[in-house]
Amino acid sequence: MTPILATDRLSRSFGGLRAVNEVTFSLAPGARQALIGPNGAGKTTFVNILTGVIAPSFGSIRLAGEDITRLSRHQRVRRGMVRTFQVNQLFPDLTPLESVLLAIFERDGKAANLRRPAWREEAAAEEAAAILARLKLADVMDLPTAEIAYGKRRQLEIAVALACRPKLLLLDEPAAGVPDGERQDIMAAIAALPRDVAVLLIEHDMDLVFRFAERIAVLVGGTLLVEDVPERVAADPRVREAYLGESLDGRAA
Template sequence: MTTPLIETRALCRNFGALAAARDIDFRLEAGARHALIGPNGAGKTTFVNLLTGVVQPTSGSILMKGRDITGVVQAERVKLGIARTFQINRLFRRLSVLENVCIAVAERVGAAPSMFRPAGMRRDVVEESMHLLDSLKLTADATHRISELPYGRQRLVELAIALGLKPEVLLLDEPAAGVPSAESHIILDAIDGLPRNIGVLIIDHDMDLVFRFAERITVMVSGAVFATGSPGEIGADAAVRAVYLGRAGHG
């Protein structure tokens, strides 16, 4: 068995009396297309926050390629290759689309601490950012401020920022949330086109999206892993249907 990209062992996190994560044993393989589903309050976002280092676990450990990264701070984990997008857009609203991506790229290539050279003269950073925007078909919007873009396009910028970090692990927290259905195909196409070498974990409610992309699905209920399997297995699992699919509805 190969070493997984990300592995958690008996990961727990309590918020007071609430166990938002309990004994989570989870594996994300290299190049995976993995989905994490579960009813509201199941602890999906807490799990992402644990993986990215926003929240420290109460107990248990997180490993990346076999290395224990439980105590590694958020910024360092980004450098190790863990990137995320947010459920609600977290963008630099008054800056241009290009600048939004440049900030991420500058941070990754180590240009950000430099004080005496104009940011726009970092050709490497600008060039790479533009390529990224091109791959997401955003070049026409590059000069626009985020606040001038429709929500669906803003979601793409979220994705562009995360990709600018050249991640090995990409955590997508409800990538299509809030996007009108007429625009959602933009997001779906973009996720379809993600490089195969990135391990992707998609957290979503949208069953169409999940069953379209995921090659493996983990179901969380009340902070614990309820079931893991292929889309076929999960779709056929009566217990999963009972606790989740039946109650939440099928889209």
């Protein structure tokens, strides 16, 4: 089967520093994969290369078999690679309903419509409401995003991404900054993601990683150290060494 994502010797240097070094990596459709690594391991750079924020110095990226290395950010999204952000990137003045609807309009190529009132797009509005309900946002969907609780905004990050109908979803620390009491909601939301969407979870929280991931890739110093099932990754002495002082089976230190 064609992998949904395949990188070939993907590399990026900043000056003399190899932030990402010949990462060859692939994901099957519907995969549940985590990408972990200590701080400064190159995870963020890797995601930025994948999504087109920065260009690779070397190597290529294929999405469902198509070479997307040179495509712009929004073209990658249109082809099914969608991300969420570690630091909320939402529309503060729009309501959650409008935010999700906006993503749906862009996805369906209706965004440039100047004439038809948005409220007439009833199917799109119902779809948006359904996505919001799935992420427990139904009760706040008509409030300005800036006024809803932080935990809800983290949920909205995922809702907006889902509205793009991804084939591959990159979740960049979805639970970052969420208080313990509300982590369950985020975890439940991630666990309930549709099975046909491949998910790459970039995360510090080992609890979340080991609960969710079926495979784990470990990035250290810009190089892919291991890529295996959780039990073997946890037992790998090189990984333990990289995470010196951090506990792999509990919370990250």
